[in-house]
Amino acid sequence: MKKMINLTINNIPVCVPEGTTILQAAKQANIEIPSLCYLKDVNCIGSCRVCVVEVVGRRGLVASCVYPVEEGMKVLTNTPAVRKSRKTTIELILSTHHKKCLSCVRGNNCELQKLSYDYGIDEDRFKGEEPIYEIDKSTPCVVRDNNKCINCLRCVATCNNIQTIGAIGQIRRGFDVHIGSPFETGLGTTDCVGCGQCIVACPVGALYEKSNIDEVWDAISDPNKKVIFFTAPSIAATLGECFSMPVGTNVEGKMVTAIKMLGDVEVFNMNLTADLTIVEEANELIQRVSTAKPLPMFTSCCPGWIQFVEHNYPELIPNLSSCKSPQQMFGAVLKSYYCQKNNIDPKDLYVVSVIPCTAKKFETARDEMYNQGIADVDVAITTRELSRMIKGAGITFTSLPDTEFDSPFALASGAAAIFGATGGVMEAALRTAANLLDGTNEKVEFMDVRGTSGIKEATYRINGTDVDVCVASGLGNARKVIEMIKSGQKKYLFVEIMACPGGCVNGGGQPVQSDSVRNYTELKATRAGVLYNADSEGELRKSHENPIIKTLYDEYFEAPGKAKAHALLHTTYQSRK
Amino acid sequence: MATETKSTFRGTPKQERELKKVIEKYKKIPGGLMPVLQEAQAIYGYLPVEVQKIIADGMGIHLSEVYGVATFYSQFSLTPKGEHIISVCLGTACYVKGADKILEAIEEELGIKSGECTADGMFSIEACRCLGACGLAPVMTVDGEVYGKCTPESAVEIIRSYMDKED
Ligand code: SF4
Ligand code: SF4
Ligand code: FES
Numbered sequence: 001m002k003k004m005i006n007l008t009i010n011n012i013p014v015c016v017p018e019g020t021t022i023l024q025a026a027k028q029a030n031i032e033i034p035s036l037c038y039l040k041d042v043n044c045i046g047s048c049r050v051c052v053v054e055v056v057g058r059r060g061l062v063a064s065c066v067y068p069v070e071e072g073m074k075v076l077t078n079t080p081a082v083r084k085s086r087k088t089t090i091e092l093i094l095s096t097h098h099k100k101c102l103s104c105v106r107g108n109n110c111e112l113q114k115l116s117y118d119y120g121i122d123e124d125r126f127k128g129e130e131p132i133y134e135i136d137k138s139t140p141c142v143v144r145d146n147n148k149c150i151n152c153l154r155c156v157a158t159c160n161n162i163q164t165i166g167a168i169g170q171i172r173r174g175f176d177v178h179i180g181s182p183f184e185t186g187l188g189t190t191d192c193v194g195c196g197q198c199i200v201a202c203p204v205g206a207l208y209e210k211s212n213i214d215e216v217w218d219a220i221s222d223p224n225k226k227v228i229f230f231t232a233p234s235i236a237a238t239l240g241e242c243f244s245m246p247v248g249t250n251v252e253g254k255m256v257t258a259i260k261m262l263g264d265v266e267v268f269n270m271n272l273t274a275d276l277t278i279v280e281e282a283n284e285l286i287q288r289v290s291t292a293k294p295l296p297m298f299t300s301c302c303p304g305w306i307q308f309v310e311h312n313y314p315e316l317i318p319n320l321s322s323c324k325s326p327q328q329m330f331g332a333v334l335k336s337y338y339c340q341k342n343n344i345d346p347k348d349l350y351v352v353s354v355i356p357c358t359a360k361k362f363e364t365a366r367d368e369m370y371n372q373g374i375a376d377v378d379v380a381i382t383t384r385e386l387s388r389m390i391k392g393a394g395i396t397f398t399s400l401p402d403t404e405f406d407s408p409f410a411l412a413s414g415a416a417a418i419f420g421a422t423g424g425v426m427e428a429a430l431r432t433a434a435n436l437l438d439g440t441n442e443k444v445e446f447m448d449v450r451g452t453s454g455i456k457e458a459t460y461r462i463n464g465t466d467v468d469v470c471v472a473s474g475l476g477n478a479r480k481v482i483e484m485i486k487s488g489q490k491k492y493l494f495v496e497i498m499a500c501p502g503g504c505v506n507g508g509g510q511p512v513q514s515d516s517v518r519n520y521t522e523l524k525a526t527r528a529g530v531l532y533n534a535d536s537e538g539e540l541r542k543s544h545e546n547p548i549i550k551t552l553y554d555e556y557f558e559a560p561g562k563a564k565a566h567a568l569l570h571t572t573y574q575s576r577k
Numbered sequence: 578m579a580t581e582t583k584s585t586f587r588g589t590p591k592q593e594r595e596l597k598k599v600i601e602k603y604k605k606i607p608g609g610l611m612p613v614l615q616e617a618q619a620i621y622g623y624l625p626v627e628v629q630k631i632i633a634d635g636m637g638i639h640l641s642e643v644y645g646v647a648t649f650y651s652q653f654s655l656t657p658k659g660e661h662i663i664s665v666c667l668g669t670a671c672y673v674k675g676a677d678k679i680l681e682a683i684e685e686e687l688g689i690k691s692g693e694c695t696a697d698g699m700f701s702i703e704a705c706r707c708l709g710a711c712g713l714a715p716v717m718t719v720d721g722e723v724y725g726k727c728t729p730e731s732a733v734e735i736i737r738s739y740m741d742k743e744d
Contacts, residue, residue, distance in 0.1 A: 156641075166639025172648045182644035183626050183655075190641075 138188030196358030196508015234420030253402020271412030304499030331376030382509025414535030668707030
């Protein structure tokens with residue numbers, strides 16, 4: 001038990017554990033101290049000084065995001081000195097900021113804009129020289145615009161400390177200071193995996209996804225194209241946030257309705273190919289064990305993780321499952337089986353996947369994801385991009401009725417739904433593997449692999465043997481797990497990795513929640529809750545019991561791992577070291 | 578996006594061995610990056626991407642961190658020095674007498690910017706603070722030799738005389 005500390009904040013008594021910062025303690029007194037550079041679990045450097053407060057008896061103002069509480073302390077958060085200091089700080093930040101709010105992707109979701117409004121800022125009090133930076137568009141995933149950057153370093157901390165990639169850093173000093181890749185050669189020349197975690201950490205519009213919205217609109221209005229959308233498991237759990245709905249609202253029905261209102265399109269459920277992935281992957285795992293192929297096997301559904309291996313640990317490529325991700329499997333199924341069955345030329349089918357992820361934009365463009373010159377998936381758009389299309393079409397999302405996914409690809413298992421959370425793929429695979437290996441094993445819930453902690457381990461007894469598994473999310477955690485495996489310290493059979501902390505629900509393409517949400521709530525867990533509820537409420541909970549999967553094998557793929565399945569549903573990787 | 582190193586890197590295996598020794602020495606010491614960068618600059622004369630990569634790999638840190646520190650301190654140079662180092666004083670006295678025009682003229686003559694080195698490795702230009710020769714303003718130096726009361730035209734003449742010496 002930590003020692004408890006008593007203090008007052010604006011004369012309101014609060015009692016918090018030792019080590020708590022003033023900023024966190026103030027929340028107990030129902031006060032949110034403004035912040036910019038601070039982001040819970042990510043960045044705590046006390047550099048922007050927007051969060052200053054007065055501590056009675058102490059000279060000067062202190063940065064509350066880094067200042068720990070002390071017994072008997074008296075804190076004042078709203079004195080004239082505090083207000084004046086904060087206001088000047090914000091005005092100075094604005095003096096070099098490109099104030100193009102009207103055309104900014106973060107136009108009405110910007111922490112700086114909000115502060116500016118809250119503090120009644122004169123945006124031109126200090127007219128500074130605005131440096132001009134070239135916009136970095138060198139990756140297919142992430143765009144960096146230093147002209148909007150306020151040097152809070154939240155992105156750098158994310159990339160260096162959480163993801164351990166180090167693609168960007170702070171360059172030069174004083175007036176010339178800015179964020180960039182080493183030698184300013186652009187993100188595309190670094191080991192950036194496109195995870196987009198830097199985007200969701202940014203308080204302003206300096207980081208965003210490379211948008212593909214225009215291409216999608218073009219396809220929708222092209223009379224020669226048949227357009228198909230499919231949505232990843234976690235989209236229904238987060239899309240509502242873009243329309244000011246509470247975090248943790250399941251909007252599956254409204255989402256399908258909204259997409260169908262965009263034009264003459266069909267909307268399928270990507271969860272279906274999550275089920276297909278599980279059946280292929282469980283089968284691959286069983287094969288690997290019986291044929292003494294490289295173990296542990298790593299999951300392969302996360303393209304950020306795949307690039308991480310290709311850049312940093314190419315020697316582990318043989319350990320990656322050869323299964324394509326659910327996104328790519330769906331594309332492959334549509335452009336083969338579905339086209340054949342419906343007499344469509346694959347060239348005329350335009351496939352749009354809606355994903356929580358920026359790295360998936362890179363994945364669609366990989367050479368390995370083309371079949372005879374035709375891409376499995378034509379374009380991948382993020383949750384945010386979909387919301388912008390819906391808004392642009394004038395659809396009043398929150399009042400929409402529910403619609404079901406289109407057949408024949410509507411039904412999916414609960415195992416597929418939980419793919420969007422860390423541990424979900426593992427649990428889904430265990431449900432199927434346990435059942436396939438031992439027909440009497442009906443275990444459904446594998447609680448040890450749930451939850452948002454970065455590394456989880458468990459041992460399950462399946463068919464008379466102990467199966468050691470590990471689940472990690474966040475690439476820093478992935479690196480730790482790999483190092484433990486390489487040093488022989490740990491031995492696992494099966495390892496699930498997702499590049500984004502908490503999994504896809506917290507993906508780099510998800511709605512950007514401001515610091516006031518991220519600092520004070522459990523965003524990842526609340527979003528994941530939607531998926532676990534959907535799973536426990538449904539009847540179908542195991543991937544291999546999905547009747548559509550059975551039909552797919554009966555009518556087309558024959559059996560898991562068979563020639564056609566292998567050609568279309570599996571892939572290869574390449575070293576990028 | 579512009580890369581900052583223009584001329585191709587010509588490091589020798591001997592230099593690399595020396596650098597690796599330095600890295601070994603400072604690897605485990607907190608704050609060891611600074612002395613490593615200083616010694617690396619002493620070995621190579623500047624800190625091109627190739628050298629910074631060796632340092633990042635050797636120290637087990639990201640290249641972005643090495644680059645961040647190397648660009649933070651003005652003592653580090655990312656570009657090689659030319660055989661002849663031209664230094665134009667931009668101190669107050671020289672500046673009011675049009676030193677910026679002189680710098681511009683030299684930059685134009687050599688086709689490089691201040692802080693860069695010509696592709697043939699002959700000349701590099703740098704701007705400097707007051708040389709203490711304000712009576713002679715505007716002032717420039719070439720390889721330490723001071724030239725006073727310059728005009729853009731005379732500055733170019735001086736540079737050309739160094740080119741002629743080479744022939
Ligand atoms: S996308 Fe991911 S890897 Fe790339 S710069 Fe951003 S945080 Fe780093
Ligand atoms: S890009 Fe965004 S997160 Fe990164 S330093 Fe600039 S303002 Fe902060
Ligand atoms: S100094 Fe506290 S939020 Fe930036």
